[in-house]
Amino acid sequence: MSAAKQLPVLDTSVAPSAARKVGDLKPDLLLTQEHNMCPGCGEPLVLRSFLEALSELDVAQRSIGILGVGCYTSFGMTMDVDLVQALHGRAPSIATGVKRMRPDSIVFTLQGDGDMVNEGLQEVLHTAARGENVTCILLNNGVFGETGGHMTATTVLGQRTKNSLEGRDAAYHGYPILIGDLLARLEGAAYVARGSVHNAGAVARTKKMLKRAFEIQRDGGGFTFVEVLTMCPTGWFIPTGEGPDYMHSTLGEVHVMGELKADGRIKSTEELHEENAKRQQEIEARLAAGGLEEDS
Amino acid sequence: MTTTIKSRGTIKSRGTITIDLDTCKGCELCITACPPRVLSMTEHAVNRLGYHYPELHPGCTGCAACLFVCPDFCFEVFRYDEPVLTVIETVAEVAQ
Numbered sequence: 001m002s003a004a005k006q007l008p009v010l011d012t013s014v015a016p017s018a019a020r021k022v023g024d025l026k027p028d029l030l031l032t033q034e035h036n037m038c039p040g041c042g043e044p045l046v047l048r049s050f051l052e053a054l055s056e057l058d059v060a061q062r063s064i065g066i067l068g069v070g071c072y073t074s075f076g077m078t079m080d081v082d083l084v085q086a087l088h089g090r091a092p093s094i095a096t097g098v099k100r101m102r103p104d105s106i107v108f109t110l111q112g113d114g115d116m117v118n119e120g121l122q123e124v125l126h127t128a129a130r131g132e133n134v135t136c137i138l139l140n141n142g143v144f145g146e147t148g149g150h151m152t153a154t155t156v157l158g159q160r161t162k163n164s165l166e167g168r169d170a171a172y173h174g175y176p177i178l179i180g181d182l183l184a185r186l187e188g189a190a191y192v193a194r195g196s197v198h199n200a201g202a203v204a205r206t207k208k209m210l211k212r213a214f215e216i217q218r219d220g221g222g223f224t225f226v227e228v229l230t231m232c233p234t235g236w237f238i239p240t241g242e243g244p245d246y247m248h249s250t251l252g253e254v255h256v257m258g259e260l261k262a263d264g265r266i267k268s269t270e271e272l273h274e275e276n277a278k279r280q281q282e283i284e285a286r287l288a289a290g291g292l293e294e295d296s
Numbered sequence: 297m298t299t300t301i302k303s304r305g306t307i308k309s310r311g312t313i314t315i316d317l318d319t320c321k322g323c324e325l326c327i328t329a330c331p332p333r334v335l336s337m338t339e340h341a342v343n344r345l346g347y348h349y350p351e352l353h354p355g356c357t358g359c360a361a362c363l364f365v366c367p368d369f370c371f372e373v374f375r376y377d378e379p380v381l382t383v384i385e386t387v388a389e390v391a392q
């Protein structure tokens with residue numbers, strides 16, 4: 001790092017000639033790249049991933065999103081997708097109605113952990129149990145970010161939040177709900193995955209999960225669920241640069257990344273841990289060799 | 297004080313990026329995400345929003361890790377058809 005600092009600064013204001021573009025500024029479905037999220041917030045990374053997935057599957061024109069209530073709700077102003085604003089926690093029920101009335105559309109919800117797991121736990125559980133052909137996307141950061149960073153039902157033991165300053169204590173606050181694991185057990189859930197945005201490899205993998213979920217919905221496969229761990233440095237009271245590592249070592253240890261249920265098979269937490277360790281090695285090797293782009 | 301050139305070398309860049317400085321919120325996520333560590337934050341300069349922003353040094357591979365992790369959509373990533381070489385002169389200051 002300090003070695004690089006001694007080196008000259010290159011011009012990054014104009015696109016080079018004799019080069020091919022391998023990454024766009026913003027997804028086509030986002031009207032502007034500007035947004036109101038805090039520095040270092042993980043939510044815009046998920047926004048990019050699912051908007052790109054919708055474009056790549058060429059279903060954006062018939063997609064309808066149902067927004068919960070949280071910081072991410074402000075994306076409703078800049079996303080070029082038809083949207084319905086739900087009351088706190090009720091997005092999966094509205095999604096059910098929309099999908100049943102318009103079975104040809106691709107219906108997804110965008111909710112935070114406070115919205116989905118606290119305010120509206122029964123909505124998502126019943127929607128999954130009924131096997132509704134919709135996709136629920138959960139942005140999980142373990143705090144109510146929008147209202148100041150207090151504890152939610154997914155806050156992990158020991159995690160410091162505004163109303164668990166000494167860390168979440170099982171004896172006093174109870175245990176976290178691992179919503180992905182819970183939903184995977186329901187017969188009606190066809191696909192349950194948990195992504196994360198703590199590094200580039202994880203973001204790429206999360207996008208694949210979102211794409212797979214939309215594909216399953218498109219093909220009439222039933223209820224799909226993608227949870228993504230996102231940084232909330234503001235709510236966690238930590239420097240932005242420490243967000244990814246903090247998240248991976250606290251939330252990521254409990255809410256373990258991976259495809260929890262796919263093709264009718266449920267994976268154990270141990271299995272997921274093992275897979276992750278292997279993948280991380282592969283990704284590091286590929287990054288060192290020069291790119292994530294070949295990722296299929 | 298006078299300066300003398302001690303050595304010359306070249307650094308190969310297989311790719312490059314553009315940075316939209318004015319939307320950057322200075323979170324530094326791109327700095328640690330960059331595998332060859334060729335991004336660094338400005339120490340003094342700030343953008344329109346008042347944040348320090350990243351600068352690119354030679355050696356980019358065009359891997360797009362910075363783009364994947366930037367919450368504020370500041371990057372475009374390119375790969376050169378032919379790698380670009382930057383000549384580096386290591387300068388030593390010699391006191392008279």
Ligand code: SF4
Pocket residue numbers: 036037038039040041042043071141145146231232233234235
């Ligand atoms: S409060 Fe947290 S979740 Fe909300 S925008 Fe800020 S960092 Fe993101």
Ligand code: SF4
Pocket residue numbers: 311312313329330331332333334335352355356357358359360361362363373
């Ligand atoms: S494209 Fe890769 S090597 Fe180039 S600046 Fe971004 S992260 Fe670094």
Ligand code: SF4
Pocket residue numbers: 040319320321322323324325326327349350365366367368369370
């Ligand atoms: S990740 Fe994006 S917003 Fe954060 S410092 Fe880098 S360019 Fe700026």
